[in-house]
Amino acid sequence: MVFKKRQDHGFNGFRLPTIPRAPRSVRRGLRKKTVEDTQICAFELLASIAGKLLRESESSASSNASEGIDLLACGKDAVKQEREFEDKPFKAEWLYQRNCGDSSFAFEMASQNISHKSTLKEFSHAESDDVLERTSFIKSFDCSQKAGGDVKSVICKSKTDSENYSSKVEGGSPQFGESSDANVNIEAERRLEVVGLKNEDANKPNICSSKVPTELFLESPAAINSDSNVKLPLRQNSVPNACFPRYRNDTKLGSRDDDENLSRCFKRSTKLKAFRPPTRIADRRIRKLLTSKYWKVAPKLKDCELPRSAFVDGGLKPLYCKRKTCHDRQKCQRDILFKRRKLFDQISVVTSDGGFSSESVSNSPEKGMTEDKNDSAAILHGANGVSSSVLGHQASFHSKDSHVKFSIKSFRVPELFIEVPETATVGSLKRTIMEAVTSILGSGLDVGILLQGKKVRDDNRTLMQTGISCKDNLDSLGFMLEPNTVQTPPPTCSSDLPPLLSCDSSQLLTRSPENLVLDSGISDTLPDLPLTNSSNHVDSNHDTVSSPTDMNDKTTPDTKAIVAVPAMSMEALAVVPLNQKTRRSELVQRRTRRPFSVSEVEALVHAVEELGTGRWRDVKLRAFENADHRTYVDLKDKWKTLVHTAKIAPQQRRGEPVPQELLDRVLAAHSYWSQHQAKPQGKHQAGTPKIMEAPAEVPIE
DNA sequence: TTTAGGG
DNA sequence: CCCTAAA
Structure with missing residues (x-):
């Protein structure tokens, strides 16, 4: 008989649920922390730090603020730490936070002034025996030009002093439409350097600046409109199969394989977090806003415009170009966005820093100029540096055919936030970074041109x-690179909500005075610009926040301090949401597929037989308590498919065959519970005829 | 947070 | 599996 068990219990059919549900308040606790949570936490944390710093700077009347302390930490200890390092010439910015609960911590180190390199550093706490969670901020990827151009590293926020920061931001829409009529030849050379992953001596942050264990040097000249002679000088860690597609839709971001690998890599990290943001309400509200449909508007197709796309995708997606090609540009766009969104939860990649600042622009005679029939030719050298000064200029402007030659020394890549488990491999770290960079550059960006x-x-x-x-x-x-303003955001920011909550919180940070402190980018170098209007600023730090952090209660007030910041223009705000969403979603990935085994199915069936189909949480608890990769939604979904499977002909079934016996039970239970809506809670109406009837419908094995 | 369903 | 509206 099918229902032996039930008979054992004195039932002829399905046993009514005998386990009363505990109150919800008691029933929680098995759910995993979502990444979003941690991101929000990070955000708040950032805010709190900013507040602290602000206060400190105010009290000391020092000019620290102008130095742009890019610190993200929890607790004043962190702040203190930071300050200790502050007077160093190169100013490494360490951000680390210690999560009270677990010993994970994160720290940030910004790149230094000294070398044109971005260094990614990690500090490991000696005492943290437990699980360490590595979190690093990559302030920027330094894409310096090989010729040794004197491009100053922009990355150093300490460098407040002058320079020709021609990269000014002007208020209003950042949109810089399509420069389709101007063919732009882009030659980008990017160097990504990841330095020292671990530094045992936490007391000597300084030393970390010089080592360069790993270097990834990429040169990606992508001729956009011509017959791109793609040359690919690779130094050291070359990227296999790298290529530089000319069109965006030539590439597809990511692949199933990559996704799964990543998933594996990051799963653990996600799980280990145990951050407890103090403000639940705010948390929720923010999340709500973030998930609101409003943010989901898809970018215009226009984003596929050749120039930008080629630069963005071609240059930085070498890893993926071997993938399938998208023939439908629009679809491709969608896919990419989707991928990014998925990946995000696993790898917290944050871009901060308002857009990308422009870098040195120069006319480079030594470089071979590419021909074009258009008005101008531009060459972009991947490089770094904030200053966008034109090094050399000798524009020819005689006749109509005159060409203006540009050499953009660098475009700065926004800050990245990367978090991987300590157990992650170097290779996976590389991939992660690559992903991050790729996704950032691949998302909606526009080029802005600043003249005087x-x-x-x-x-x-x-x-x-x-x-x-x-x-x-x-x-x-x-x-400059800036978020493109494809969408017109709805009037989301109502005045009744605190700014922080009414729109993307991180964004606000960018615009707040405190934020300037945090911003390592050009913002602090352009004091006279109206904060509220600079579109690239908007883009700036908005993502800075995704690091999971723990906060103490004191942070709340601080956060508020930031909240009360100057209002930004709606125009500026308008830009934020879309990009925020886009960026944020960039690195989210789909969970790895994990087909249910027969034994799992058995367990599921058994649990459902007893609990019914409307208590997935209980089913989870009972039968999959230890299978943390199976959520109750998963179980519910699996049941759904099981029912479907049971109904279809065996020939149509796919995957690992489920024993017919189980399917029969599925069907039986399904039909039973569909009649008995799993109503009876405590007192089961065992006498109800229907309950007795149910077994009759069950096929006998 | 869970459920319930659609995608 | 994902995404979400509802509860």
């Missing part, structure tokens, strides 16, 4: 008309 500090908005004008063809103006010409 002003953004050139009219895309339809010729260079000559704009004045760019004029030799004199090249001095003050700057480029």
